[in-house]
Amino acid sequence: MTETTRSAESSASGATLYLACELGSTKWTLGFTVAPAQRPRLRQIAAGDTGALGQEIVAAKRRFGLAIDAPVRSCYEAGRDGFWVHRWLVAAGIANVVVESSSIEVNRRARRAKTDRQDACKLLALLQRSAGGEPRVWSVVHVPTPEAEAQRQLTREISTVGEDRTRARNRIHAVLATQGIRLALTPRFLEVVAEAQTGDGRPLAAAWRARLAREWAYLKMIESRLRTLKAERAAQIAEGQDRVADVARRLCTVRGVAEVSAAVFSAELFGTRTFANGRQLGALTGLVPVPYRSDQGVRDQGISKAGRPEVRRLALQLAWGWLRWQPTSALTLWFRRRFDAAGGRSKRVGIVALARKLVIALWRYVVQGVIPEGAVLKAARP
Numbered sequence: 001m002t003e004t005t006r007s008a009e010s011s012a013s014g015a016t017l018y019l020a021c022e023l024g025s026t027k028w029t030l031g032f033t034v035a036p037a038q039r040p041r042l043r044q045i046a047a048g049d050t051g052a053l054g055q056e057i058v059a060a061k062r063r064f065g066l067a068i069d070a071p072v073r074s075c076y077e078a079g080r081d082g083f084w085v086h087r088w089l090v091a092a093g094i095a096n097v098v099v100e101s102s103s104i105e106v107n108r109r110a111r112r113a114k115t116d117r118q119d120a121c122k123l124l125a126l127l128q129r130s131a132g133g134e135p136r137v138w139s140v141v142h143v144p145t146p147e148a149e150a151q152r153q154l155t156r157e158i159s160t161v162g163e164d165r166t167r168a169r170n171r172i173h174a175v176l177a178t179q180g181i182r183l184a185l186t187p188r189f190l191e192v193v194a195e196a197q198t199g200d201g202r203p204l205a206a207a208w209r210a211r212l213a214r215e216w217a218y219l220k221m222i223e224s225r226l227r228t229l230k231a232e233r234a235a236q237i238a239e240g241q242d243r244v245a246d247v248a249r250r251l252c253t254v255r256g257v258a259e260v261s262a263a264v265f266s267a268e269l270f271g272t273r274t275f276a277n278g279r280q281l282g283a284l285t286g287l288v289p290v291p292y293r294s295d296q297g298v299r300d301q302g303i304s305k306a307g308r309p310e311v312r313r314l315a316l317q318l319a320w321g322w323l324r325w326q327p328t329s330a331l332t333l334w335f336r337r338r339f340d341a342a343g344g345r346s347k348r349v350g351i352v353a354l355a356r357k358l359v360i361a362l363w364r365y366v367v368q369g370v371i372p373e374g375a376v377l378k379a380a381r382p
Helices: 050-063 084-091 116-131 146-151 153-177 189-194 206-239 243-251 260-269 280-284 309-325 332-339 345-369
Strands: 017-023 027-033 041-046 072-077 095-099 289-294 297-303
Touching: 017 050, 017 116, 027 116, 041 050, 041 116, 041 332, 072 084, 072 116, 072 243, 095 116, 095 243, 095 309, 146 153, 153 206, 153 260, 189 206, 206 243, 206 260, 243 260, 243 345, 260 309, 260 345, 280 309, 309 332, 309 345, 332 345
Parallel strands: 017 072, 072 095
Antiparallel strands: 017 027, 027 041, 289 297
């Protein structure tokens, strides 16, 4: 009679349980193991069911022969679930890390198998390598405090509503274009539409006018919401007592920095995060170059474009404005000396470098009180 063998289910005293969570919109795939050679225990639970997650952790400890109080290390990829799962795991005594998805190594073949189970096993392997001391296995996301996360919502909502406004305006123009009509979106828009004729000389049909009236009402609602949000942002900068408002007010004292960039930089960077040096700040904004050099092959890959696009876009706009409003500053003189003569594409490349230097200079001004060399502050308001 042949006996079947099975891998050992117990581990040495003091072993750690490793948990990888692959979070989906309807289900979560959990992977458990205690050692690289151990076959992972894979389970599926309903998305967001923390009770089932706790039960599976207990069951995994029992399956691998661990004590009920054995330490647990876990990880999951940053995504739509945000950071509430991390906070629940930490509150349960689990050492969790949130991983940046783009930093996870993958097979470079054109076609590769990908399932939630395979992703969970891959995360498990990387988690054990990271816990074993291997450096640069992946990039870990800095989890903000609940307060810091809440303080970013106003500027992000303004950005989202602004995008909705652009889409609504573009949709109205697109509807008009299908009938050969070009109109400006002025306050008298509905009156003009009522008398408009199509490109082939026909009166605009009632169905088109009705749709445009509804689109116009929707646009007016969005614009009203946007005005309310901007008024709230201005009030927070003027009267707020938290660090985000204080940093925004300080940024507004620099000539060339207005409320929009001050509010976003404070909420996304200076008011809710801490940086050890300018390199960390530059990396977060995505304005750092990404070289590619292999043997004799050298290729310019541009900048990393990490972080929020809105922050990077505002930094570039601020850099162009800095050249105008701070013509005698050291940064402006450096840009003029380095890129003015070249012109063309060189100036567009140089403005990225100026934006990176400017963000770092503003960070030093906020944190250390060091005014950018040669910069002029605004006159105090009466």
